[in-house]
Amino acid sequence: MSELLHAEGIVKRFGSFTALKGVTFRLRAGEIHALMGENGAGKSTLIKVLTGVHEADGGTVTVAGRGIRAASPREAEAAGISTVYQEVNLLPNLSVAENILMGRQPMRGPFIRHGEVKRRARAALARLGLEVDVGALLGTFPVAVQQMTAIARALDQEARVLILDEPTSSLDARESEELFAVMRRLRDEGMGIVFVSHFLDQIYAVSDRITVLRDGALVGTWEAAGLPRLELVSHMIGKEVTAGGGDGGVISVGGAEAFRVEGLERKGTVGPLTFSVMAGEATGLAGLLGSGRTETARMLFGIDAATGGRVTAGAEAVDLGSPRAAMAAGLAFCSEDRKVEGIIPSLSVRENxxxxxxxxRGVLRRVPRAEQEALAARFIAALNIRTRGPETPIGTLSGGNQQKCLLARWMAMQPRLLILDEPTRGIDVGAKAEIEALCGELRRAGMSILFISAELEEVVRNCSRVVVLRDRRQAAVLDGPAISLRTIMETVAAS
Amino acid sequence: MNRIFASRLLPLMATGLVLVALFAAAGAGYENFLSARVVLNLFKDRAFLGVVAVGMTFVILSGGIDLSVGAVMAFTTVFLAKVIGGLGWSAPVAMLAAVGIGVGFGMFQGWVIHFFRIPAFLVTLAGMFLARGMAFVVSPRSVEIRSAFYDDLGERGLPLGEGLLLTVGPLVYLVVVAAGMVVAHGTRFGRNVYALGGNEASAALMGLPVGATRVGVYALCGGCAALGGVISTLALSSGDPTRGTGLELDAIAAAVIGGTVLTGGRGWVFGTFLGVLILGTIKTILDFDGSLDPAWLRIASGGLLLGFILLQKLIARRSVS
Structure with a gap:
């Protein structure tokens, strides 16, 4: 089989951070090649280098034997590489036909031949087995059609390499199947397809080969048929699947049930989920990237409305209609992306x-200044927040210390359930240990914690109970002694 | 009924309906309102606004705004008065130069907006002060333009019979509207303007020339503003550094009333044409009825504007659900 695309030793740096450390990737003509990896693995960066969005700092890319140096999406397209992004990057305010032919419209003198535009659009869509009114605005169609439109755009420019970046994340099962049928058809016509998805089932359903990246480096490339799921998961998270694995979770303290989640779901996003949260214990949410961890947290905290199921505290139903209602019910949410959803960088540590x-309390009942200062001083000492003082802008602190301020913010509320979404992401080892120790103290004080982390060992170390998510559904609830790296990985990898 | 509501031309139809209703109401209320002469005067009176508004429509479609158009127009009028009267340039050369200056000024604004990633609002606000100030530098007060070319041009036009004449100003206006429609709909530049206003990131990922389009849009708008200035000197035979104060807002209002969405990507040059006529009709009604307070012009424009914005919002909600 002939090699279509060959990226050799690709290096990409962002400032002092190296996102790709010499990655090699080979794509054959007529194959569907899955590109896998957890957060920070470098998948998106590699794709952006291949499509000319980022310029590589090192390495070479050849398409069908010819070296290319794509400095812009336009040049990459000219070289035959087309991309369909997750959040369909087309123009909803223009017609389907225009979206397919934009920038390449057939012309007569200075004028666009609109009839010809429509004809070619119809022809491209027909190859995908789709027949729609190409004159209608793209925005009036469902995402599945928009995605097909993006693929049709690639077909019309005679792309030989098609990169599909999480194309199924907003499709339902039937739409995904239709997409897979199209992918197989294009593969059989000799196109090389790079497929990025977080759904293991889908990966194994369509892929011929699988390449795994981790921390910006190549882990390896395998034939899909010869790579067991458990091994794939192990490659992705970088942990050997060892025998034994009796590392167990935190022993349950036998606290009372604080919250019960029953059949909670958000259609098309995550669920249904059913589990209990005990007082004085940490409950873990584990799963691969895209398995629905953060979505679950957002639903519990009322940011995204649940479409079914309920949460109860004792005999009472908990209103999760809004973050405000969730806070009133005793929930607190420390978000994953502290830069966007958490801290306000220009405000001081105290204000944050x-x-x-x-x-x-509402805007009218201001927390007295003296009380604010006492609070800030107490938490800075208790959490060992390293800051010059309570009035220092929080943006100037290190990631770990920012994270501790966020924890302090929610601890000041004395919640019954603290949701921690990736509390240790991007902070140094010492700060990680401190945050984990802090979680232990909170538990002993009777607080419940919902602990979300991509690092499975962290989940194992901190939790008495682990809800394992797979493809945005609850795969299992593991209890006490059953919690180990191996059991979690096996649950994640099960089909 | 549902099909009408579902149509993306709904805002345009609403604008057309308002225009017809306004005319019908005025015709019923005032004698001699429904006459060719009144309509012709309306076109003549609003030609400069109409031309400026076409340029503004392109800028808004691209997702931007241009606050400098009134000031650029004012500069053009005093520039013409000065170089024709003071320096003795030939009028056609002066007009070409004026439009060239407008295009260059717009290009510069577009370049600053694009390459320094500064909001168009701020850049063109600075441009507005700059151009207005330059107008006062050229001439602190109104100057009459004496030119045989102007006198001659004033008598020319398209005869419409019964002694009516479509003079050069409104003629240019109609040509600009027609050209604007063709450019917006039928050329790559026009479609790229819609793409840019729809989603700049997507447009860039699709390999469209985002920078060139943005610079081009402001150049086009600057050119239209200068052309509006030329037309205004044809009608008034004078240049005035205070002319066109607040014109940018009238142009924006005309575009929005015509169905162009201020966030970009959706709208029509033809809609703006109707919008200008609506604003012009309201003004004509006030001219007709000496007893009405001119403040009503503003109030009526404000009410209409609000109504159309709400209509667009309703349509947007509908298409989402």
Whole structure:
């Protein structure tokens, strides 16, 4: 089989951070090649280098034996590489036909031949087995059609390499099947397809080969048929599947049930989920990237409305209609992306800590300044937050210390359930240990914690109970002694 | 009924309906309102606004805004008065130069907006002060333009019979509207403007020339603003550094009333044409009825604007659900 695309030793740096450390990737003509990896593995960066969005700092890319140096998406397209992005990057305010032919419209003098535009659009869509009114605005069609439109755009420019970046994340099962049928058809016509997805089932359903990246480096490339799922998961998260694995979770303290989640779901996003959260214990949410961990947290905290199921505390139903209602019910949410959803960089450490408390009181009942200062001083000492003082802008602190301020913010609320979404992401080892120790203290004080982390060992170390998610559904609930790296990985990899 | 509501031309139809209703109401209320002469005067009176508004429509479609158009127009009028009267340039050369300056000024604004990633609002606000200031530098007060070319041009036009004449100003206006429609719909530049206003990131990923399009759009708008200035000197035979104060807002209002969405990507040059006529009709009604307070012009425009914005919002909600 002939080699279509060959990326050799690709290096990409962002400032002092190296996102790709010499990655090699080979794509054959007529294959569907899955590109896998967890957060920070470098998948998106590699794709952006191949499509000319980023320029590589090192390495070479050849397409059908010819070296290319794509400095822009236009040049990559000219070289035969087309991409369909997850959040369909087309123009909803233009017609389907225009989206397919934009920038390449057949012309007569200075004028576009609109009839010809429509004809070619119809022809491209016909190859995908799709027949729609190509004159209608793209935005009036469902995502599945928009995705087909993006693929049709690639077909019309005679792409030889098609990169599909999480194309199924907003499709339902039937739509995904239709997409796979199209992918197989294009593969059989000799196209090389790079497929990025977080759904293991889908990967194994369509892929011929699988390449795994981790921490910006190549782990390896395998024939899909010869790579067991468990091994794939192990390659992705970088942990050997060892025998034994009796590392167990935190022994349950036998606390009372604080919250019960029953059949909670958000159609098309995550669920249904059913599990209990015990007082004084940490419950873990584990799964691969895209398995629905953060979505679950957002649903529990009322950011995204649940479409079914309920949460109860004792005999009472908990209202999860909004973050405000969730806070009133005793929930607190420390978000994954502290830069976007958490800290306000220009405000001081004190102001950031008091924020949630002030919000719960309403704007009129201001927390007295003296109380604010006492609170800030107490948490800075208790959490060992390294800052020059309570009035220092939080943006100037290190990631770990910012994270501790966020924890302080929610601890000041004295919640019954603290949701921690990736509390240790991007902070150094010492700060990680401190945060974990802090979680232990909170548990002993009777607080419940919902602990979300991509690092399975962390989940194993901290939790008495682990809800394992797979493809945005609950795969299993593991209890105490059953919790180990191996059992979690096996549950994640099960089909 | 549902099909009408589902149509993306709904805002345009609403604008057309309002225009017809306004005319019908005025015709019923005032004698001699429904006459060719009144319509012709309306076109003559609003030609400069109409031309400026076409340029503004392109800018808004691209997702931007241009606050400098009134000031650029004012600069053009005093520039013409000065170089024709003071320096003795030939009028056609002066007009070409004026439009060239407008295009260059717009290009510069577009370049600053694009390459320094500064909001168009700020850049063109600075441009507005700059151009207005330059207008006062050229001439602090109104100057009459004496030119045989102007006198001659004033008598020319397209005869419509019964002694009516479509003079050069409104003629240019109609040509600009027609050309604008063709450019917006039928050329790659026009479609790229819609793409840019629809989603700049997507447009870039599709390999469209985002920078060139943005610079081009402001150049086009600057050119239209200058052309509006030329037309205004044809009608008034004078240049005035205070002319066109607030014109940018009238142009924006005309575009929005015509169905162009301020966030970009959706709208029509033809809609703006109707919008200008609606604003012009309201003004004509006030001219007709000496007893009405001119403040009503503003109030009526404001009410209409609000109504059309709400209509667009309703349509947007409908298409989402």
């Amino acid at each position: 800590i008091v924020l949630a408390m002030q919000a719960s």
